[in-house]
């Protein structure tokens with residue numbers, strides 16, 4: 292009896308959670324956990340499309356590990372009882388200096404796709420971006436989110452189509468444009484090559500087996516309307532209704548002749564802020580600002596394009612030094628914690644953007660997964676600020692970090 296009482300006093304049984312999504316998310320303590328859960332739930336080909344990078348995936352790895360080369364110089368005894376993570380990006384309020392980057396084919400992780408991510412971002416007070424290769428349309432996402440929305444532009448050979456997309460984005464209340472400049476041709480993503488990955492996934496013997504091993508994804512996929520490039524359905528380009536490999540699609544539809552001259556063209560059809568997504572040198576950042584571009588998206592497309600391109604976090608400081616106070620710098624790629632946001636801001640970025648972290652979370656738990664992940668990032672940011680002695684984003688200074 293006595294022993295049982297002692298046992299009861301030290302062991303507390305968690306109330307059993309019946310909700311399966313909640314049960315899964317309770318076990319997610321960091322981004323790698325959402326990744327692990329998504330890996331278990333998604334077909335191999337789908338997971339590798341999201342997770343993979345170009346060639347030897349060295350840039351993919353370094354995007355993340357370079358953050359670990361920075362060390363804090365934390366200050367103490369600073370009354371951190373009130374921490375304010377809010378900021379403004381292009382003059383508009385954001386709950387944190389964090390943006391959800393555009394990703395193509397988002398519904399591949401969950402039928403709700405962009406709708407789920409846009410809703411969770413709006414709820415968290417963060418800007419969210421829709422890709423040209425999105426699988427929900429501009430109008431569909433605008434209908435479910437009154438949050439801050441940015442549109443990402445890939446320049447198709449058919450410029451009329453691009454103009455049409457930008458007009459629709461404007462009409463639907465999108466406030467900024469990312470022009471992706473690192474995808475003249477598609478990087479060689481060897482996991483996709485190996486798996487014969489196509490969009491939408493082609494059903495063959497391999498995918499049937501893969502689908503049967505991952506039944507919850509398969510049921511969700513089969514129960515919902517087919518995945519297409521929702522913004523261009525019915526237009527004179529491939530809309531994703533037939534399976535094509537992404538590399539073939541990009542080669543046929545994207546304009547390899549895109550150049551600095553086209554910035555003026557974009558300016559003539561869009562009067563809001565423009566961010567060049569995929570700037571990888573100080574020289575290009577300088578040229579962009581000289582041409583009146585508002586935003587510098589330091590990015591290598593999450594390591595999916597040119598392998599051995601530099602990690603974005605390593606470019607923040609030299610670019611900020613070159614630009615002085617001009618230009619909004621966004622550090623895109625490899626951020627996995629709130630502490631990574633603090634590091635990027637300390638070196639001179641205005642905001643950080645993330646892709647895979649929300650894609651994994653979407654695969655792990657749909658909209659609730661994304662909300663859970665954004666909360667993890669917010670808590671991490673607040674905790675890091677408190678432990679390093681800064682109370683506001685403005686107080687995050689260069690001397691807060693040093694390269695090891």
Ligand SMILES: Cc1cc2nc3c(=O)[nH]c(=O)nc-3n(C[C@H](O)[C@H](O)[C@H](O)COP(=O)(O)O)c2cc1C
Nearest residue numbers: 341392393394395422471592593624625645646647
């Ligand atoms: C699955 C996936 C799809 C992506 N699709 C696009 C896209 O359509 N357009 C684009 O500009 N960037 C795209 N990106 C790149 C992201 O916008 C972002 O640059 C990258 O994910 C940041 O790195 P991170 O995943 O380490 O956070 C994609 C990234 C992933 C992982």
